Amino acid sequence: MSDDSYIFEGETPPEPPRDNNPPLSISDLSFALKRTLEDRFGHVRLRGEISKVNRHASGHIYLTLKDDKAALDGVVWKGSVRGLGVQPETGLEVIVTGKITSYPARSSYQMVIESMEAAGAGALLAQLERLKARLRDEGLFEPSRKVAIPSFPAVIGVITSPTGAVIRDILHRISDRWPCRVLVWPVVVQGDAAAAQVSAAIRGFDAIDGTGPIPRPDLLIVARGGGSVEDLWSFNDEGLARTVAAASIPIISAVGHETDTTLIDFVSDRRAPTPTGAAEMATPVLAELRFGLTDLDQRLNRAGARLLSDRRTRLMAVARGLPARPEDLLALARQRLDHASSRLGSALHRNTGLHERRLVAIEGRFGRGLLDRAIERRGDRLAATSARLSPPMRRRLDRAEDRLAGLARALNSLNPKTPKPGFARIDDAEGRMITSAAALSAGQSVSLVFPDGARGARIDGGGDQPVETAPAPRPAPARPAPPKPPRPKAAPTDQGDLF
Known part of the structure; x- marks a missing residue:
């Protein structure tokens, strides 16, 4: 180890050597390349074929431009879609104008397309044919x-x-x-x-x-x-x-x-x-139209004239078969009418006589005795039917009749408008029946109605004092009704036939 590696206490360590190429971040490099591309290729015009058209829900269109050797991604922002000369379709050859930029998130470059037009008339016609085929399939060209x-x-x-x-x-x-x-x-x-x-x-x-x-x-x-x-x-x-x-x-x-x-x-x-x-x-x-109407009017007039001429000719032909005078045509019918009217009176007399003889012949078969016999037979049948009723049924009818008569008598005895012996009905001056003492006043004129007549009276003021009345006589017991004699039985008769 060299002596330079040792650092004594109190000495300053030497500075590291400086680098002339400092490192960049990925974002710095990506945006630097983006600015370079946009500055260098801020306006380009390319010709190529469209492929992979993707219309995003946001309204933007993403596509790929290619030729026989390379491909380039492209994007049409939503605001530029309506201004395009042609709408992007796969396989369409177009000429586009825009700028080259990069997409830092994917480290790729793309073209922002601002205008698009078909590359020549042939491309326009090809696009038109594809559109025609689609509309034809939808039925928009149908003659119906x-x-x-x-x-x-x-x-x-x-x-x-x-x-x-x-x-x-x-x-x-x-x-x-x-x-x-x-x-x-x-x-x-x-x-x-x-x-x-x-x-x-x-x-x-x-x-x-x-x-x-x-x-x-x-x-x-x-x-x-x-x-x-x-x-x-x-x-x-x-x-x-x-x-x-x-x-x-x-x-x-x-x-x-x-x-x-x-x-x-x-x-x-x-x-x-x-x-x-x-x-x-x-x-x-x-x-x-005016000429046509005039021609139709003339043809109508000519047709009417021909029709009248034809009818006139036919009428003249028919008239030749008629006699010279109308009286000759009616003479035969008049003569036949005269002969028929002359025979009408005698025919009516003969017809009346014939019907009179037939009526006389029929009248002999219908007399009063025929109707009387029929009535007698109906009476005999009614008597026989009455005789066949059973005695218990007759007795039941008799009891019901007696009961009904008793009820009628009781009802008649209870009628206040019919006075009974020993009783009188009190009426006021207007003839209304008095049914309560409270309805009478002192000095009031009343009428006492008896079974044999009526008498006038006047009410006094002693209505508060009790009045003694004699007990009413007991009614005599009702006598039993005598029994009714039995009805004679009708002898059964044999009923004949009217005819």
């Missing part, structure tokens, strides 16, 4: 869901640019053919905002109920002049196509020239080759 165009529209809605030649051509063509009311909804027909404005115009027309000052259109025309695929690409928007398919008003699409085809041509109710052709499809020709 399309609405018929009205033949005589009163109000037509036009969705187009208000400054182009398209609107002037449409208005001029409509005014020449079928003058009607036209409502124009101005929109832009090219660019990123075109699809949204056209969709809003269709929904706005569809929301009109016709009760306000603005009438509801009978049909709509979506029109735009010709242009390149990129110029017409707004009318290939999926949202616009679904809005056209969901509209309740019939829609005619007139986008581009005859050779141009957009997605709304397949979902609209009719497709016009040009905006002018759309105006012709939407309206009839007023002059042709």
Whole structure:
């Protein structure tokens, strides 16, 4: 061991040698690389094919750009999604613009995409074909869901640019053919905002109920002049196509020239080759209608004249078979009527005599003796039926009759309005019966009603003194009723038959 390793008491230890490369933390290095990438590649433009598209619930889109040798992760933030020229789809070749940055948590770099456009017309058409296939599978192109165009529209809605030649051509063509009311909804027909404005115009027309000052259109025309695929690409928007398919008003699409085809041509109710052709499809020709009505009126008059001429000819042919004078036609019928009326009187006399003889013949069979015999037979049957009643039943009826008579006598004896011997009924001056002493007052005039008459009386004031009354005589016992003689039995008779 060398002497330098020894440190004596009171000496200061030597300082360690200084390092010119101090260590960095992982975070410092990661964010330094992030700043370097963003400074060096703050604006890049790349071309590649999209793969692994992931639309996150937050609204961000994560994807991968690749070519035949390398791949690069990319992200489209939520605020930039709506501004993209095309929507990301797997297999689509695009040109993207943005910046290169890193993701420190994974030590990887990625591209923040700010704009995206298809790499050429071929890529746009490929994307359009895939979208068409998806909408076709959903049934949006089916002819059964399309609405018929009205033949005589009163109000037509036009969705187009208000400054182009398209609107002037449409208005001029409509005014020449079928003058009607036209409502124009101005929109832009090219660019990123075109699809949204056209969709809003269709929904706005569809929301009109016709009760306000603005009438509801009978049909709509979506029109735009010709242009390149990129110029017409707004009318290939999926949202616009679904809005056209969901509209309740019939829609005619007139986008581009005859050779141009957009997605709304397949979902609209009719497709016009040009905006002018759309105006012709939407309206009839007023002059042709007037000419047609005039022709129909002339044909109707000619047909009526031919019908009258035919009926006149047939009537003249039938008239040839008639006699010269109408009296000759009725002469034979009059003669037959005269002969029949001359025989009517004698026929009535003969008919009356015949019915009289038949009545006399029938009258002999119906006499009074026939009815008397029938009554006698019914009486005999009634007597026989009475005789067959048993004696106990007759005795029971007799007892019930006696009991009923006794009850009637008792009821009659209890009737206060019928005085009994030794009793009198007291009535007031109005003839009302007095039933209580409290109802009488001193000096009141009353009437005493006896069985043989009535006498007047006046009440004195001695109502508080008791009055001795003689005991009422006991009624004599009622004598038993003599027994009734028995009823003679009717001899049974044999009942005959009326017929």
